[in-house]
Amino acid sequence: MTEKELRQSYVNAAVSYLGCKESDGSHKKIIDLYNSHKPLARNYAVKYTDSWCATFVSAMAIKTGLTDIIPTECGCGQMIQLFQKLGAWVENDAYRPSTGDVIFYDWDDNGVGDDTGWPEHVGIVVSVSGNTIKVIEGNKSDSVSYREIAVNGRYIRGYGVPKYSSKATSAGSGSGNSGGLKYSKGDIVNFTGSKHYASANATSGPSCKAGKAKVTDTAEGTKHPYHLIAVNGSGSTVYGWVNASDIAGASTAAASGSIAEGKTVKVKSSATKYATGQTIPSWVKSRKYTVQKIDGDRALLKEITSWVKISDLELA
Numbered sequence: 001m002t003e004k005e006l007r008q009s010y011v012n013a014a015v016s017y018l019g020c021k022e023s024d025g026s027h028k029k030i031i032d033l034y035n036s037h038k039p040l041a042r043n044y045a046v047k048y049t050d051s052w053c054a055t056f057v058s059a060m061a062i063k064t065g066l067t068d069i070i071p072t073e074c075g076c077g078q079m080i081q082l083f084q085k086l087g088a089w090v091e092n093d094a095y096r097p098s099t100g101d102v103i104f105y106d107w108d109d110n111g112v113g114d115d116t117g118w119p120e121h122v123g124i125v126v127s128v129s130g131n132t133i134k135v136i137e138g139n140k141s142d143s144v145s146y147r148e149i150a151v152n153g154r155y156i157r158g159y160g161v162p163k164y165s166s167k168a169t170s171a172g173s174g175s176g177n178s179g180g181l182k183y184s185k186g187d188i189v190n191f192t193g194s195k196h197y198a199s200a201n202a203t204s205g206p207s208c209k210a211g212k213a214k215v216t217d218t219a220e221g222t223k224h225p226y227h228l229i230a231v232n233g234s235g236s237t238v239y240g241w242v243n244a245s246d247i248a249g250a251s252t253a254a255a256s257g258s259i260a261e262g263k264t265v266k267v268k269s270s271a272t273k274y275a276t277g278q279t280i281p282s283w284v285k286s287r288k289y290t291v292q293k294i295d296g297d298r299a300l301l302k303e304i305t306s307w308v309k310i311s312d313l314e315l316a
Contacts, residue, residue: 057079
């Protein structure tokens with residue numbers, strides 16, 4: 001299966017339980033599936049009366065054979081810790097997720113800055129359209145139900161980002177599809193248009209400014225097949241779906257093959273602060289790292305799970 005197919009298989013498994021609820025006992029099969037997997041996390045067998053949102057996320061990993069990249073846990077906080085150990089955690093509320101990512105919530109989030117509180121709930125990302133994330137969750141109002149939340153919305157704690165690519169057995173596009181499209185998710189491009197749209201097939205949209213932007217999603221066969229987010233400092237204000245004809249080509253930075261996902265890099269000796277504001281220790285600058293994600297003007301380094309400004313990186 002391709003990465004894209006693996007992601008969709010995980011979501012499809014979750015959707016197959018849509019409507020299961022406590023009131024008629026149909027949720028019990030989810031609990032039973034979780035408890036059938038050994039060893040149990042912390043040796044705890046989930047009861048039918050327990051909260052079961054993390055149990056649901058875990059049970060779907062069990063059902064699809066993805067427990068090596070999606071850790072099984074019945075507690076949200078403990079599941080985050082396991083994703084962190086796997087190097088598959090994104091501590092960035094503003095991250096634009098992909099199908100099959102795992103979203104965590106903190107209901108005590110005050111909406112100011114990056115939330116680092118204790119998570120109380122978790123779900124599976126079904127899709128992202130424009131600025132809206134569609135999630136399927138277990139134990140939402142005591143049932144398996146959908147939720148919609150804005151990208152970078154209040155209450156988002158962070159994301160588990162399973163490494164589906166490590167499980168893919170055939171070539172194909174990943175979370176960013178692309179197929180016959182020229183550009184793929186993660187590419188930095190030159191946006192030359194003046195309008196962006198809320199959806200890939202919208203008939204009208206507001207004005208925005210041109211400039212350098214990142215491709216964050218694609219939708220082949222639609223009116224506006226690329227979703228772009230402006231790169232900080234580029235002068236652009238694009239944040240939405242755009243026409244293919246409004247992309248002149250890869251930016252100079254992208255074309256030169258400088259810093260991109262999958263590249264091996266080093267942190268420049270002149271760098272002083274992580275993109276999140278903390279001081280960079282001197283030992284960090286003497287090692288090589290793999291770029292796991294690109295988000296605007298910063299990169300997530302896989303080995304230390306930290307965000308660094310792209311301007312503070314160089315190819316190793």
